[in-house]
């Protein structure tokens with residue numbers, strides 16, 4: 001086994017996790033990353049004293065990181081300090097209609113009951129279902145490779161049978177527990193984690209509600225990038241090499257087996273290759289046609305989740321009405337979400353999600369100021385032009401100012417926009433999608449592509465597009481699954 005070579009394409013969470021684990025096992029690991037820094041969708045940048053996490057703002061599934069670091073005899077606290085948020089999030093339904101979701105669930109249930117009689121009990125039941133579904137999935141499904149469709153469907157059906165009606169959308173499922181439109185939104189916002197409209201998200205994703213309701217909401221001081229830094233330290237400790245500014249242009253095969261990659265005109269030989277790059281990019285751009293498991297039509301069918309319109313603002317003097325996590329909910333929620341997938345037009349009244357890490361972490365902004373990251377889910381099929389960006393940015397700022405009653409525009413010290421074309425440029429994302437392949441109804445987890453190529457031996461996948469799906473924690477699990485694939489494929493030499 002010793003000194004077998006593994007090439008990993010991409011230094012996102014999945015690539016780094018797989019790299020650290022395989023290096024610890026004695027493989028000679030080289031991670032090739034196209035960008036000048038690591039972390040992929042969890043990159044970070046600083047400007048004028050403000051620091052921003054570019055992608056993920058929610059540290060969810062803490063137990064996944066505990067399990068991962070335990071493989072190395074470590075704990076998350078060996079790398080970063082987690083702060084538990086008192087207010088999980090604030091939701092604006094209108095200027096004077098605000099709800100704060102507290103870490104103390106009994107307080108939340110009291111608020112819910114005041115909004116709709118009987119809802120405290122119903123929502124408690126809903127959250128209990130969510131927890132059992134989550135626990136079941138983590139115990140029996142998440143950490144398993146599935147080799148046949150039968151395996152995968154069987155698991156999914158068991159999961160469904162135990163909990164949610166499989167043909168319901170998440171929105172339909174939630175509406176069985178509360179008729180109050182605001183409360184529905186409180187229970188549905190988590191579908192944003194997977195970039196899906198709740199009307200098209202399978203009810204199984206009600207498991208997501210468990211993430212804040214039972215586990216709590218955490219934040220690593222210094223930002224989400226601390227997770228990336230921890231993984232980089234482990235890669236270095238165990239001797240994995242990370243090469244930046246090294247975009248892979250081709251995966252070369254020999255006798256049906258992955259044998260090397262070409263990057264910057266140099267060949268890197270490999271016994272095993274794991275691609276952490278987007279699935280469609282790997283299949284359609286890095287492999288010759290005869291070696292592709294899936295074609296362009298498949299990528300189109302899977303279509304991306306939504307893309308995102310993101311603004312990074314350094315605001316002098318801060319924005320008082322914002323919490324660490326704040327949502328400004330669209331009045332016409334259905335309209336926004338149909339725009340997100342079907343349309344090529346910008347949303348009229350956007351749903352706005354704002355992360356203000358400086359509320360918890362003084363290191364990310366100058367004293368008394370706020371580093372805010374504004375996120376609006378949009379369709380990846382919108383035409384992204386400088387004029388359209390400017391107009392939409394204006395609309396979103398107006399909306400934040402309207403709700404908070406605070407002027408932002410005149411106090412911007414940092415002012416950056418990141419959207420569809422940036423996703424394509426920075427991550428080779430298919431059509432500029434933000435998160436990866438969709439998990440909408442009839443296109444969900446167990447129908448995701450497998451994490452091994454069906455055409456090329458010893459080519460595996462880790463990351464958001466393969467099982468178990470989208471999210472930092474799931475990218476970690478996908479890497480553990482890809483590592484199992486390498487070990488299985490390497491079994492003869494390990495005996």
Ligand SMILES: Cc1cc2nc3c(=O)[nH]c(=O)nc-3n(C[C@H](O)[C@H](O)[C@H](O)COP(=O)(O)OP(=O)(O)OC[C@H]3O[C@@H](n4cnc5c(N)ncnc54)[C@H](O)[C@@H]3O)c2cc1C
Pocket residue numbers: 009010011012013014015032033034035038039040041042054055056057058059060193246247248249276277278281308375426427428434435462463464465469470471472473475
């Ligand atoms: C706006 C946004 C908000 C999110 N919010 C959350 C959240 O709150 N909580 C959460 O858990 N998750 C969240 N996510 C999802 C989570 O960030 C991602 O699912 C996860 O980080 C993906 O990790 P990955 O390992 O799949 O790789 P990625 O981060 O996608 O990295 C892939 C890497 O491959 C590199 N690459 C691509 N092509 C090549 C090539 N040809 N050669 C070399 N390198 C290449 C890319 O540059 C990139 O570094 C969010 C994502 C986004 C975009």
